[in-house]
Amino acid sequence: MIALFKRELSLSFRSGGGASTALLFYLAVVIAMPFAIGPDPILLAQVGAATLWIGALLASLLGLERLFQADREDGSLDLFLINDHPVAALVFIKALVHWLVTGLPVSLLAPVFGLLLNLSGEASLALVATLLVGTPALSMIGAAGAALTVSLPRGGLLLSVLVLPLSIPVLIFGVGAVRAALVDPDPFLPPFAMLVAMTLFFAVIGPLAAAYALKMGTR
């Protein structure tokens, strides 16, 4: 298990790995936004949190297609399935590493990118908090989608269609919590707690569903 974690982590930083791609894509989305909307600082601050959340969502989608496909192509996936390790645990580790190299840096760099969108300090803080607890859910949902589409040659398209509807609630509560932190009467805690609950829920359901899909996929 630890061996798989190390292998996945080192692979994601080598050629063809998803770590830098996701960050660059995130940066591209955030930089393009002010040019598209215009340089109005008030407007930018209003859409800033939503932009960063959308960026995080799309960045996490980017590397998902290859999550199991590379292992399937070189035959590693077969060996994962027939060993004594529970497949759901292997999926969890792969999804966890996916989050460590996409979701985590995206969350931690959000305040820096927030400067481009005129985000206040308070908003940045709320944004980091919501991204940190919300983005793991995206990786876990994504793992289930990636497992379902692993045998399809152009699975990426179908993958986004499968994953987006499940990710939308995470997005809604993530952005909702940031807004609640800034606008006074709305409480921050309920949407934030909902976000935590979704992450915990998908951390269990996602790997189990993915493991089932992978086992079915070999037949």
Add this chain to the structure above:
Amino acid sequence: MKFTVDGLAVSRGEDQIFRDISFSVSSGTAFIIKGANGSGKSTLLRALAGLLEWDEGSVALQDAPAAFSDVALPQMSHFLAHENAMKPQMTVGENLSFWQDFCGHPDVSPEEALDYVGLSGLEDVPFAHLSTGQRRRSAIARLLVSARPVWLLDEPTAGLDAASEKQFAGLMEAHLDDGGIIIAATHVPLHLSQTVDFQLHGADT
């Protein structure tokens, strides 16, 4: 150790690939599955490896080694398919250490295993830089880094030259002498002294 396959039938999708396959293999035996293209050699191996469910039939195991007494056949088998299961971005040594950790029951070190397959000193070379035959040989080294009594081999010598085939035959003989079992699907002779041949005809015979 001995295992007995009784009345095995396997389908892929709607088509039954074969049915009523029965045989038994005991320690020290190489069991060679032969048959024309499409007769179901790979399917049979994948079924034994636990990757395909069978429609009917059973696989029974007797006198498994102590270290493997409570696991099923797939978990005591090495499965060498057409693909080598190595990551091109990682070095040969890293690939082998990973499989050693992952499969458990460590045997020889990755460096020693590479010596055995004639790839001494290549452990720091990225897998992507190897030739086809060298890739196959490093995949064979995977069978050596962790000890498992059953080897399931699908066209193991594909891409090997004559000298490497001989070397691999020696490794297989050593595995059989240790009381291991080899089940291989192949067209070409494997240069083994003790083999049991099994002809597969497909479902329509």
